[in-house]
Amino acid sequence: MFRYILYRLLAVIPVLFGVSIAVFFMVRLVPGDPIQIMFANQAAPSPERIAEMRHQLGLDLPIWKQYLQYIQGIAHGDFGQSIRSRQPVFDEIIERLPNTLRLTAASLVVAVVIGISTGVISAVFKGKWIDKVSMVIAILGISIPGFWLGLMMMLVFAVRLGWFPVSGAATWKHLVMPAFTLGLLSSAVIARLTRASMLDAMNQDYIRTARAKGLTETGVVVRHALRNALVPVVTIVGLQIGGLLSGAFIIESVFAYPGIGALAVTALQNRDFPMIQGIVLFVAVVYVGVNLIADLVYGLLDPRIRYS
Amino acid sequence: MSQATAPSPTTPAPMPLDMLESRRVVRSRSRVVLTRLRSNRLALVGVVIIAFLAFIAVFGPALAPHDPLEMTLAKQFMPPSREHWMGTDDFGRDILSRLMYGSRQSLMVGIVSITIGALVGMSIGLVSGYFGGRIDMASQRFIDIMLAFPDLLLALAIVAILGPSLVNVMIAVGIGSIPVYARLIRGQVLSLKEKEYVEAARASGARPGRIIFTHILPNSLSPLIVLASLGIASAILTGAALSFIGMGAQPPAPEWGAMLSSGRSYLRHEWWIATFPGLALTITAFGFNLLGDGLRDALDPRTQD
Numbered sequence: 189m190f191r192y193i194l195y196r197l198l199a200v201i202p203v204l205f206g207v208s209i210a211v212f213f214m215v216r217l218v219p220g221d222p223i224q225i226m227f228a229n230q231a232a233p234s235p236e237r238i239a240e241m242r243h244q245l246g247l248d249l250p251i252w253k254q255y256l257q258y259i260q261g262i263a264h265g266d267f268g269q270s271i272r273s274r275q276p277v278f279d280e281i282i283e284r285l286p287n288t289l290r291l292t293a294a295s296l297v298v299a300v301v302i303g304i305s306t307g308v309i310s311a312v313f314k315g316k317w318i319d320k321v322s323m324v325i326a327i328l329g330i331s332i333p334g335f336w337l338g339l340m341m342m343l344v345f346a347v348r349l350g351w352f353p354v355s356g357a358a359t360w361k362h363l364v365m366p367a368f369t370l371g372l373l374s375s376a377v378i379a380r381l382t383r384a385s386m387l388d389a390m391n392q393d394y395i396r397t398a399r400a401k402g403l404t405e406t407g408v409v410v411r412h413a414l415r416n417a418l419v420p421v422v423t424i425v426g427l428q429i430g431g432l433l434s435g436a437f438i439i440e441s442v443f444a445y446p447g448i449g450a451l452a453v454t455a456l457q458n459r460d461f462p463m464i465q466g467i468v469l470f471v472a473v474v475y476v477g478v479n480l481i482a483d484l485v486y487g488l489l490d491p492r493i494r495y496s
Numbered sequence: 497m498s499q500a501t502a503p504s505p506t507t508p509a510p511m512p513l514d515m516l517e518s519r520r521v522v523r524s525r526s527r528v529v530l531t532r533l534r535s536n537r538l539a540l541v542g543v544v545i546i547a548f549l550a551f552i553a554v555f556g557p558a559l560a561p562h563d564p565l566e567m568t569l570a571k572q573f574m575p576p577s578r579e580h581w582m583g584t585d586d587f588g589r590d591i592l593s594r595l596m597y598g599s600r601q602s603l604m605v606g607i608v609s610i611t612i613g614a615l616v617g618m619s620i621g622l623v624s625g626y627f628g629g630r631i632d633m634a635s636q637r638f639i640d641i642m643l644a645f646p647d648l649l650l651a652l653a654i655v656a657i658l659g660p661s662l663v664n665v666m667i668a669v670g671i672g673s674i675p676v677y678a679r680l681i682r683g684q685v686l687s688l689k690e691k692e693y694v695e696a697a698r699a700s701g702a703r704p705g706r707i708i709f710t711h712i713l714p715n716s717l718s719p720l721i722v723l724a725s726l727g728i729a730s731a732i733l734t735g736a737a738l739s740f741i742g743m744g745a746q747p748p749a750p751e752w753g754a755m756l757s758s759g760r761s762y763l764r765h766e767w768w769i770a771t772f773p774g775l776a777l778t779i780t781a782f783g784f785n786l787l788g789d790g791l792r793d794a795l796d797p798r799t800q801d
Contacts, residue, residue: 331733336756336778472649
């Protein structure tokens with residue numbers, strides 16, 4: 189197990205290195221002068237201000253020095269300064285982080301509860317109407333654009349029924365609609381996988397043995413089939429966290445929910461490159477971390493993985 | 497099939513036996529797949545939806561009841577009626593006509609971006625899997641780095657670099673989908689290149705290019721087709737999402753995501769402006785997902801009869 193963990197940890201290093209290079213070159217790939225682009229939506233800056241910005245961003249140094257400087261900065265939590273708010277990018281991300289984490293966690297709960305229970309019910313009643321209906325709904329679930337589902341929920345539950353506030357993040361009530369929007373979409377993926385995995389598990393010999401022992405059907409399903417079926421589900425749930433994080437980009441801006449996603453969308457619209465770079469790097473590192481954890485948990489649950 | 501057993505006199509030269517064999521297998525397999533697909537009701541629903549959309553995309557301009565760009569301020573915010581089936585928007589434009597024109601853009605985003613992703617991904621996967629060694633190492637690390645970004649984030653970052661436009665959205669979504677295809681094809685190649693017929697082709701002196709294109713590629717196409725069909729659905733949704741946040745199609749283009757975005761400000765009273773484009777997107781993605789699912793079941797060798 190130790191070797192497996194070590195191997196997985198070491199494999200992450202070149203990826204993070206590559207991610208940092210990709211994000212570093214992002215701004216340099218933008219056609220045209222980065223400084224001019226940064227000021228595209230504002231009044232033209234004076235030549236002195238341009239020179240100052242160029243120096244401040246280190247654009248007057250050789251490229252490898254620029255990269256080194258960039259990495260050193262990141263190691264000290266310095267992601268640069270937002271062009272729009274003039275605040276340090278890192279501080280703004282950290283300030284918004286709790287909101288996004290809360291939203292991701294809440295939607296993950298929605299996704300896992302609805303996804304796994306639907307998948308199990310479908311598998312148990314394979315071929316019956318309840319299985320067919322829930323699987324069609326699951327396909328529909330992966331076909332609905334999240335931002336539209338969000339707007340429709342807003343229309344019904346906030347505008348018409350008045351149950352929840354339209355936007356913001358002041359109370360738990362503000363969390364309900366964005367969390368359900370995000371969670372419902374990924375529950376569809378989890379439900380489909382749980383169903384397939386359950387059907388696979390239900391065909392195994394140990395299920396026949398459990399039934400032969402005289403266990404109740406619920407006991408067989410929950411204690412024997414589900415436990416084994418959950419192994420691949422854990423991985424997909426890990427991957428879903430990444431999906432939820434990036435899904436949150438759009439959903440947060442639909443509900444004007446003050447998280448990292450809404451921050452990113454505003455930064456994109458303003459071409460605030462230091463902010464975009466900071467968020468892209470931050471989310472990619474979190475995503476790599478989450479995937480690593482999912483991999484390790486997978487290895488822990490299924491020893492066969494470790495040795496292959 | 498008759499060609500394989502009794503070559504017609506017009507055939508200039510007999511084909512090599514292995515090629516005939518693989519063609520015969522491909523043809524009879526595609527027949528099995530078609531039969532299975534036809535018996536899958538949900539997949540047929542998908543096909544009907546896609547055919548309908550393609551019809552609208554081609555003939556939309558001739559069928560649309562109004563000009564999608566014509567602004568008539570006197571007709572602003574009209575609810576669905578006999579004259580405007582889906583109502584009018586904030587500029588008095590007919591929503592149904594805009595949706596019909598928009599179907600072209602959505603289908604194009606789906607098809608163009610998946611073509612970019614599949615072609616580039618497939619090339620990387622083929623070369624990387626077939627030649628192995630350093631090329632494989634390098635390209636796999638490159639793919640690892642791309643996979644470190646959740647797909648929407650990758651598309652967002654690329655659009656940020658290229659600037660907002662529908663063409664850039666297609667490029668961004670296309671690049672974002674490269675890793676999945678590269679991984680898939682590489683896996684296929686790795687298992688196929690150990691097969692006896694590939695060994696035989698190599699032993700008989702066939703060049704790598706010939707082996708890849710006549711033996712490996714045709715045999716790894718089925719999972720690619722499934723992935724592409726499902727990929728078109730998600731590419732259309734991602735493209736619409738980018739337009740929704742203003743990074744894709746620019747006004748007054750009748751793009752579904754952008755239409756939805758302009759409708760959100762009027763959600764309280766004029767619900768139809770944001771509702772219909774979303775419905776159109778859902779139905780489109782649903783069609784491709786149903787077809788993709790049906791294809792997967794039909795092509796799955798484990799369910800072969």
